Amino acid sequence: MTAARTAEPGARRGWLESIIASRHRPVAGDHRLGHRHVYVLPTRPGLLYGAVVATMLIASINYRLSLGYALSFLVAAVAIVAMLQTWRNLASLVLRPGRAEPVFAGDFTTLTAIVRNPGRIERFALSFLAPGMARPEHFDASSGAEQIVSLALPARERGWHPVPRLRLETRFPLGIWRAWTWWQPALRVLVYPKPEPPGASLPARLASSGDGQARGGGEQDLAALRPWRAGDSPRRIAWKAMARTASEDLIVRQYEGGELGELSLDWDLLPPGWDDERRLSRMTRWVLEADSLGVRYAMTLPGVAIVADAGPAHRERCLESLATWGLAPAASTGRSR
Template sequence: MNQGIPLLPDFMARIIEKWASKRLPETKNNITLVRQRIYILPTRHGIGFLIILMFILAGSINYENSSGYMLTFLLTGIGFLGMIHTHQNLNHLKLNSVTTKPVFAGQIARFNVQLSGKNNKQHFNIKFQTVNSDPVSATISNDQPASVIEIPQLTKKRGVCKLGCIKAFTEFPLGLFHAWSWIELDAQCLVYPAPEAHPPAYNFSNLKASGKPSQLTGNDDFAGIRDYQKGDSSSMLAWKAIARSGILQSKLFYSESGNEIWLRWDDLPVNMHTEQRLSILCRWVIECHNKGIIYGLDIPDKKILPASGLLHQNNTLKALALYGLNQR
């Protein structure tokens, strides 16, 4: 949770963060920011503004200048209301975590969060930040009542990567106050093992038959749906799916060629480290998929029957990603 709080020394920021972490809302996949969990402090500019107000006030007192008093007090009022507006800019913001595409370990997971305002409220220049990333900003106005932001997070190891605690903050409208809230959204990203860069060549001896490699985009049996790629013919477009999601998608078919292989845990040397094993298997899966080979996976606690297609690949990779982890 260490994203820093303006103006406070680190040790105080840590105390506040610890206190705030006890007050974190329940982890849900949609959260509306509420007053109780929005914190606010002046920024450096806010302190500067205050000092300038003092100077103007002193000048007005000294010169007994009524207009000077008026200006001081008008600016005081604007500064004070700026604080309320900054707070309100964050208040009632609705966050909704949307599905996140799986990534390979070492890649950046992009958590999609949909933002909207309660009762069409507007929110300007709200920034989101995770522990080690640059802030992402978003604005929700009448012209653009909802927006989806991508919160990037670098993944390190396979498994499930959680978004964790993010800090939503804003200094709008005047930049004199910094309002923030810590949010724990229930957003997960599946992280596949990193594919081994130099895998041992697969022993294709246990390939059943040596026919021509199957054509994934054959027209025989329906195999699944994937995102539209350049070159897909219009007859392959999955219109129903497009209508549902709004994204161009293509239907996949494969022809039964009968050449299936098993990717086995035990094919790899016994003394090999688990993670390396998984990485190699991962690479094999990708290669098989790319070559259109029908493949099955056999790892200690899971066996996936040979098949092909995107769905099959995803299932296999998921099995590899979650191997040995308690999956809830």
């Protein structure tokens, strides 16, 4: 019975906040906090503060204490002024979403939120909180300036996901009132499949672009160093050798078997008994390994064929295809900003 009574105020507050939060829809662009967007309720210390004021007033009435009346009304006036100050600490702020960086499943994505304070009064003790955050992100907002706040949000499943609803709150100046608002940016974050741990060999290369046959598994023996030629991968530049020889010309590593050939990252090369998520995890690891080697690689999924290429743009294109493969179009569309 005691536990039920203890949980009741928190349950009521959660029910009230869920109703308020449901009124706030995703917002694109700047979001200015008007008087209808900021809510104020007393905190637990605030409720205790109110109980003390009520007790003082009742005692003053009972014993007809003039000084008691004065003190009771003075303390009550302080609480009212504090409520206005708490509300004003949030009012008129302008919120703007930054960018939600793509991330692998199981990691944390970094969402940047830009808070602009157009007024002349500095705002203190502000905090952002979102579902899954270990603790609130506290910050201050200087007058006439912008504050960039970085929020670490958990990413659990692959695909495009909307940024969760964020709560901005403050208890400044006395902590007896809590002013808060809800804000959901019209922003999505891309979550890549969780890559398999390192150690899996790459598929055999399609062909060698040099004089010999390239090896499979992503391994070659260093044969010699030679001057850089147009088309060589920047990843093969021998920076240490250039430093030792004090050479001003670029030098690249030459491997046995000629230049690295193209890779074919094919869905059908994986064991037939694997489920889809395990296959996507292995192919994600393949993409990362091939990109680290600087080789050209093609990728084939059921219904998806990406021609051979190399570089960061190709890597992102392959990872996005892996992240959204097999998902409903509504869950896989959108862009991070």
